[in-house]
Amino acid sequence: MSSSTEWPLWEVFVRSRRGLSHTHAGSLHAPDAEMALRNARDLYTRRNEGVSIWVVPSTQITASSPDEKDSFFDPSADKPYRHPTFYDIPEGVKHL
Amino acid sequence: MTPTPVSPASPGAGPAPTTTEAPALHAAALALGDDALVLSHRLGEWAGHAPVLEEEVALANIALDLLGQARVLLSLAGDEDELAYLREERAFRNLQLVEQPNGDFAHTIARQLYFSVYQTLLYGQLADTDSLLAPLAAKAVKEVAYHQDHAEQWTLRLGDGTAESHERMRRGLDALWRFTGEMFQPVPGLDLDWQGMREQWTARVTEVIEKATLSVPEGPQSGAWTAGAGREGLHTESFGRMLAEMQHLHRSHPGASW
Amino acid sequence: MATAHQPPSTAPHHPAAGAADTAAPALESAFDAAVAADERIEPRDWMPDAYRATLVRQIAQHAHSEIIGMQPEANWITRAPSLRRKAILMAKVQDEAGHGLYLYSAAETLGASRDDLLDKLHSGRQKYSSIFNYPTLTWADVGAIGWLVDGAAITNQVPLCRCSYGPYARAMVRVCKEESFHQRQGYELLLALSRGTPAQHAMAQDAVDRWWWPSLMMFGPPDAESSHSEQSMIWKIKRHSNDELRQRFVDICVPQAESLGLTLPDPDLKWNEERGQHDFGAIDWSEFWSVLKGNGPCNEQRITQRRRAHEEGAWVREAAAAHAVKHSERKEATA
Numbered sequence: 001m002s003s004s005t006e007w008p009l010w011e012v013f014v015r016s017r018r019g020l021s022h023t024h025a026g027s028l029h030a031p032d033a034e035m036a037l038r039n040a041r042d043l044y045t046r047r048n049e050g051v052s053i054w055v056v057p058s059t060q061i062t063a064s065s066p067d068e069k070d071s072f073f074d075p076s077a078d079k080p081y082r083h084p085t086f087y088d089i090p091e092g093v094k095h096l
Numbered sequence: 097m098t099p100t101p102v103s104p105a106s107p108g109a110g111p112a113p114t115t116t117e118a119p120a121l122h123a124a125a126l127a128l129g130d131d132a133l134v135l136s137h138r139l140g141e142w143a144g145h146a147p148v149l150e151e152e153v154a155l156a157n158i159a160l161d162l163l164g165q166a167r168v169l170l171s172l173a174g175d176e177d178e179l180a181y182l183r184e185e186r187a188f189r190n191l192q193l194v195e196q197p198n199g200d201f202a203h204t205i206a207r208q209l210y211f212s213v214y215q216t217l218l219y220g221q222l223a224d225t226d227s228l229l230a231p232l233a234a235k236a237v238k239e240v241a242y243h244q245d246h247a248e249q250w251t252l253r254l255g256d257g258t259a260e261s262h263e264r265m266r267r268g269l270d271a272l273w274r275f276t277g278e279m280f281q282p283v284p285g286l287d288l289d290w291q292g293m294r295e296q297w298t299a300r301v302t303e304v305i306e307k308a309t310l311s312v313p314e315g316p317q318s319g320a321w322t323a324g325a326g327r328e329g330l331h332t333e334s335f336g337r338m339l340a341e342m343q344h345l346h347r348s349h350p351g352a353s354w
Numbered sequence: 355m356a357t358a359h360q361p362p363s364t365a366p367h368h369p370a371a372g373a374a375d376t377a378a379p380a381l382e383s384a385f386d387a388a389v390a391a392d393e394r395i396e397p398r399d400w401m402p403d404a405y406r407a408t409l410v411r412q413i414a415q416h417a418h419s420e421i422i423g424m425q426p427e428a429n430w431i432t433r434a435p436s437l438r439r440k441a442i443l444m445a446k447v448q449d450e451a452g453h454g455l456y457l458y459s460a461a462e463t464l465g466a467s468r469d470d471l472l473d474k475l476h477s478g479r480q481k482y483s484s485i486f487n488y489p490t491l492t493w494a495d496v497g498a499i500g501w502l503v504d505g506a507a508i509t510n511q512v513p514l515c516r517c518s519y520g521p522y523a524r525a526m527v528r529v530c531k532e533e534s535f536h537q538r539q540g541y542e543l544l545l546a547l548s549r550g551t552p553a554q555h556a557m558a559q560d561a562v563d564r565w566w567w568p569s570l571m572m573f574g575p576p577d578a579e580s581s582h583s584e585q586s587m588i589w590k591i592k593r594h595s596n597d598e599l600r601q602r603f604v605d606i607c608v609p610q611a612e613s614l615g616l617t618l619p620d621p622d623l624k625w626n627e628e629r630g631q632h633d634f635g636a637i638d639w640s641e642f643w644s645v646l647k648g649n650g651p652c653n654e655q656r657i658t659q660r661r662r663a664h665e666e667g668a669w670v671r672e673a674a675a676a677h678a679v680k681h682s683e684r685k686e687a688t689a
Contacts, residue, residue, distance in 0.1 A: 005671045006469040007148075009462060026525070027459040028150060029468065031674035032681060034249060039150040042157050043452055047532070066398045133437075140440070143428035143447050144659065147667025149421065149455055156448035163441050170437075177436050201670050256680065257673025264669070345493055346435040352551050354436040354543075 008057055010036040014044055015052035022054050030055075120285030121228055122173045123189070127283045127327060128218075128229070129169030130190035133180060134335075135211060136162035137342060138198055147201050154246060158208070161239040168232050181346035185329075185336050192326040193275035195335040199268065202254050202261065206268030208247035213300050214279045214293075215240040221288045229286075248304050255308025262309065269305065270313045277317030278325045389590055394520035397463040405589055409519050410464050411480070412591065414471045417457035418482035422475075422656050424450045426490040427499060435493060442539050443496060449532050456525040463521045476661045484642065485572050487650030494547055494554075494561035500540015502562070502569040502607070508533055509603045510573065518590035541610065548615045555615075562611070563619045570634075571642045573600040604632050 007029040013022035025044045030036035036055040044050065064072050080086045089096055139159035146152040170176040193211055198204045219240055222233035254265040280294040302312050324330040346354075381400040388395060395401055428447050434440035458468045474480040485503055490496065511533070514526040547558035574580055574596040586592035594602075604623075611618050622635035645653070 005668065005675050006467065007671065007675060026456055027462060028455060029148070030150065031253070031671075032678040035150075035253075035674065038246065038249065039154065042153045043150065043455055046153070046157070046448075046452065063398060066396075066400065137432065140431045140444055143431055143444070144424045145663045145666075147663070147670035149451055149458075151667075151670075152424070152451035153448055153455070156444055156451070160441060160444055160448070163437065163444065167437050167441070180437055181435070201667070253674045253677040254670070257677045258669065260669050261673030261676075341432050345433045349435070349551060349553060352435075352554055354439055354546055354550075 007031045008059070010040070010055045011058050011061060012036075012040040012044055013054040013056070014040075014050040016049055017051055022052065025049075027058060033057075118228070118285075122285070124227075124229060124283050124285030125169045125172040126179070127189040129166050129173060129179075130188050131194050131211075131215075132162040132169065133166035134188070134190045134338070135194040135207075136160075136166060137338065138194065138196075138207075139204075141198055142204070151201075155204075158243050158246065161236075161243065165232070165236050165239070169229075172228070172232075177346070181343045185331055185339055187329060188326070188331065188335070188339075189329065190326050190331075191275065191278050192332050192335075193272060193278065195326070195331060195338060196272060196275065197334050199271070200264055201250075202264035203268035203271065205247055205250045205254060206265065206272050208243065209251050209269075209301065209304065210272060210276050210279075212240055212244040212247050213297055213304075216244045217293045217296055218286075218288065221293065222286065225287060227286070251304055252308045255305070255310045265308065266310055269310060270315070273313035273315055274317060274319055278327065281325075281327055283327065389518050389588075392516075392518075392590070394523065395518050396520045404585070405591075406464050408586060408589070408591060409522065410461055410466045412586075413457055413461040413464075413522055414466065414474070414480050415482060417454045417461060417471070418475045418480060419486065420450045420454035420457060422482045422486045422660060424454075425656055425659060426486055426488070426652075427496055429490050430493060430496050433493070434496075439543065446500075446536050446539065449536065453529045453532070456528055457522075460519075460521040460525040472664060476657065476664060478648075478657070481646070482656075483572060484645045484650060485568050486656060487645050487653045488564070488568055489651050491564075492557050492561060494544065494557040495565070497540045497543035497547065497558065498561035498565040500536055500538075501544055501610070502540075502565045503572070504533060504536040504540060505607065506569045506572040506603055508537060509599050509606070513593040513599075516590075516593060522591075541614070544614055544616065558614075559616050562616050566619050567637065567641075568645075570600055570604070570637055571639075573597070573603065575639065575642070601631055604634050608632055 008031075009027050010030055010033075011027050012025045014025045015022045025040075028036065028039050028043055030039050033055060037053060040053050040055055041050075045053070076082075136159045139155050139162070142155045142159075143152065146155055166180075167176050170179045173179060191211075193207060196203075196207055198207075216237065219233040219237040223230055223237055227233075251265065254261040256262070279297070280290050282288075282290045305312050318325070378400070382402065385395065385399070385401055385405075388399075395405075424447050427443060427450075431440065431443050431447065434443050458471065461471060462468060471480065475482065485506075490499070508530065511526055511530055515523055515530055517523040517526065544558050544562070547554040549555075577583065577595045577597045580596055583592060583595060587595075607618065608623065608625075620635045622633060624633055626633045644650070648654075
């Protein structure tokens with residue numbers, strides 16, 4: 001009675017207002033992309049939370065693996081010179 | 097029941113209109129407000145029964161939009177709760193189409209398709225007039241365009257889905273077809289191009305139905321009985337029961353506030 | 355199965371996952387450290403099988419409660435006595451469907467499938483909150499559910515916004531934000547009745563009399579008898595004990611009842627100066643266990659309606675799925 005007709009899962013991303021990027025809001029089931037967009041509108045923007053929606057089939061998302069977490073993300077932790085606070089600027093210098 | 101035309105002063109017409117300076121506007125607000133109120137009620141009956149959870153949310157959204165429209169419109173015609181809860185059946189001016197029971201999901205979608213295309217066209221025209229209802233129409237037209245989209249998407253999927261859904265969609269469209277003619281009887285107080293609306297409605301509904309691999313029903317667009325229809329206060333059997341349920345609590349406590 | 359949701363490397367029933375449990379104590383200690391440091395666990399992180407299973411069970415039960423919980427209130431949508439109340443009630447019941455969806459969505463990040471969870475609900479293998487096995491007999495019950503049942507739920511749920519599992523915590527943030535209107539509308543509804551006609555006042559008091567004790571049972575059995583509590587506290591799935599939350603709820607409700615002009619049906623309810631809390635009467639746990647086992651007034655009815663809606667909707671879901679297949683085939687054919 002069930003699994004044969006379970007609709008695929010979609011990930012929903014909502015832009016809450018102009019100027020902001022789309023943020024992951026959650027997921028839902030829908031038979032196709034058009035219905036996924038509409039279901040997302042009904043479910044995730046009932047209270048005026050959005051001005052734009054993306055839906056992506058969950059199977060189409062490739063995610064970094066937590067096993068590779070160290071090699072992926074740790075190397076960027078020791079490059080403080082990428083951040084402006086790394087640099088000493090004499091007091092009184094403006095617009096920098 | 098005698099098949100004579102019903103005048104507004106017929107027995108059981110309920111409380112008299114409170115606005116006297118604009119009776120035409122009053123009548124128009126009542127007709128459109130009753131459509132929205134009654135259909136909202138029917139859609140509310142789906143709560144907890146929808147075919148999939150996502151559709152619980154979608155149907156409730158539509159019902160809430162319609163209830164919002166009904167409240168604005170009925171408030172233009174008088175006190176919203178007095179009008180909703182204390183009028184007798186004969187005083188309601190909604191189309192017979194919107195009071196039809198939900199049936200299965202395809203039946204509900206057929207009702208949504210017929211009515212939402214009509215409402216989109218009607219509000220679209222009304223928004224461009226200088227009627228006092230124009231501001232309401234301008235806001236509502238965005239809502240009903242979404243209702244129309246919802247109905248069209250589902251008509252396509254059910255019509256062009258499985259053999260069973262195709263058959264159910266066909267039955268829904270056929271069963272409700274004879275209630276569609278009434279939509280284009282001019283409503284007093286609304287100076288609109290009713291003939292043009294009928295043509296556009298037919299074109300759009302035909303396009304959707306055919307895209308859904310179905311055919312436009314062939315029967316007449318109104319019943320054989322000439323007593324009148326919803327706009328004149330004459331309704332179908334199931335409407336009395338719907339009102340009984342809707343009104344009983346309010347009427348059981350006369351004068352109470354909630 | 356979804357890449358983002360159930361990565362092969364951490365699949366719950368993947369043979370490798372069990373092996374990893376024993377093979378990688380480093381993973382386990384990293385998990386323990388993250389939980390201890392109040393960090394969030396995310397879907398693709400390694401987690402103990404029992405943690406995953408506990409979460410799936412709890413989130414599913416929570417989701418089921420939301421969707422079964424639609425029924426007692428939907429029972430009054432068609433009879434709501436004013437259009438304002440009708441709009442509020444429809445929006446509230448709709449929110450509950452939405453909350454069910456947020457929660458199923460959170461459970462799916464753990465590798466569960468919604469269809470499978472619904473099957474378990476329909477066949478009685480997973481539970482929902484027993485409170486929804488009580489009937490809504492009058493309009494005032496809608497108010498009592500909002501004030502007491504949603505009030506108890508919020509007391510339970512606010513701490514869950516800090517639950518160790520990220521997707522559950524995020525779903526709860528959304529749910530709690532939306533639920534705040536639910537409780538207020540219930541309170542306002544009861545207030546209107548309490549200050550209304552004598553018949554309305556009596557209706558309100560009757561509803562509070564019937565819903566008070568079942569609401570206290572919503573916090574679960576006393577701490578001494580609660581089977582899942584201890585491990586859940588360590589995992590920070592649960593942050594406060596059942597009795598602690600129940601006490602908090604009673605203390606909140608007493609002054610609210612006074613403002614309503616209604617009494618709570620407990621002769622032993624009184625302020626304890628020494629404890630700085632209210633004492634309250636003994637809860638009839640035999641009723642709780644009996645309702646939980648299926649003997650409540652509405653157990654059968656609720657599940658039957660849910661199952662029927664699901665079964666009667668099968669052809670709709672099949673049709674949309676079939677359409678999607680045809681449509682994508684056609685697209686490919688023309689491409």
